[in-house]
Amino acid sequence: MSEELRSVILFDTRTQQKRPFEPQQPGKVLMYVCGVTVYDLTHIGHARVFVFFDVVQRFFRHLGYDLNFVRNHTDVDDKILKRADEKGVDPLELSARYIEELDRDMQALGVERATSEPKVSEHIDDIIEMNKALVDKGHAYEVDGDVYYRVESFEEYGKLSRRKLDDMEAGRSGRVDETKQKEHPFDFALWKKSDDDQLGWDSPWGRGRPGWHIECSVMSTKYLGPTLDIHGGGRDLIFPHHENEIAQSEAASGEAPFANYWMHVGMVNVAEKSEDGEDIVRKMSKSLGNFWTTRDVLGGYHPEAIRYFMHTTLYRKPITYAVENLEEATRRVQYLYTALKRIDETLQRAEYDSDENLPPDSRLADGFTDLVEGFMDRYEAALADDFNTPNALALIAEVARAINEATESDSAPSDALAHTLVLLRKHLVDAGSVLGLLERDPKTALDEIRDLRLKTMELDPKVIDEKVAARVQAREDKDWERADELRDELAEMGVEIMDSQQGTTWRLK
């Protein structure tokens, strides 16, 4: 059975090339993705990673793979301690709260749950065990209650990020902690001594807490074993985070490689004005203060529009966050849902629908055979090529255009056309579901988009409805001057009028 599954090509960061994906066990995928350190709301850079791997999850399942997907929460970390201290709250309560906030945002974005979502705080014993193993094997050493990984003990250190210890300038980024007595500047903390009033657990090295990288090695190994099929995360985790995970995991287990494929998602950039008034584009980040929280973006744009926007660029490349891009994505999502709505309206005219009263199976309407019969294969091929979502969207657009073309007429469709439309609708919805798009019924989605716009534009729908009704009356009276005047007033408010045989509807620009 497993040999029948469509094969997928992945770009692997370590080898810097696309390769056919060969899971260790045919048909089964072991995937680990680094989540976030939960000390604040997520921004859309985080959301991009979640949405992308959500598509990976959905697509593998769509193809019939048995996916075991682990995505962790780093709920013990110095940034959490610092934030908790500032706010005067318990660190684990703080992180628990932000896990809830994260879940809320990701649920709103339609990100499906991973198979397991483990937390650092629940794996302290496992972390201590791995630390002991690393110390025993000579890969780590204790200094005054801290435990450090001895990077020089791992010959292949740097193999993921293609850098050599000697080539790097320690402190280039101004982040190396030089106050500690480390053997090498790049040795990193596996365990940190905690003050009496700090969060900590007892260990062979005294009371302390885990360092940053160890949790992923521990949890991935615990849930998925020593060798992952796929390990993912944001590009900025390649060094040092993932490099250090490799060093820890391979040294501790004695097995290599730690992961067969490494997938890294590009950064979300922001277009800004520099102090000199120049247009610049740079990475969105907490420390630069140029970030948009997922919460904020969800307040202004439909979840599927946000996803659509993210799918317009290959996951590996940087993407620029800009309102124009979100607005264009919103219009595209509206376009797709409108196409579905047109199908439903057309089927109704023949007293069919896409669920119960199906048109009889018949030949396909002229000119649609290739599209109907070849679509899903082409669509899957696009995504199977390292998740080429831009190409996937192009194919979706092709179907939507065909649907609009086929539903131009206001008359009842023939059985052949109705049958074709039902199949095209199914294709569109099935294709959309892999990307987390078109998951609502058309009316709900279009209403949601409209309500969001009303809210952000601070418009009262009653005022709009009244003006629209007045214009309908003016049109019935053939008072074109008055009708156009009202339409101009509405247009000024940002309201678009659409007259059709079914009546007048409106939407927001």
Add this chain to the structure above:
RNA sequence: GGCGGCGUAGCCAAGUGGAAAGGCAAGGGCCUGCAAAGCCUUGAUUCACCGGUUCGAAUCCGGUCGCCGCCUCCA
């Protein structure tokens, strides 16, 4: 200083050795009282620049310019 990436039509963006996807914007047409929506249609002899390999390069190699990311907070 080291490592890596990017530079394709006005804008966004696929393609990475064999006839330049798709979207937005713009022009023309159909439809419409007029519009909007929708549909049809027009657009890169050319892929930052220079040189090379090849029967053939946006795609490979060398160089130049510009931009970006990472070098222990980072998704």
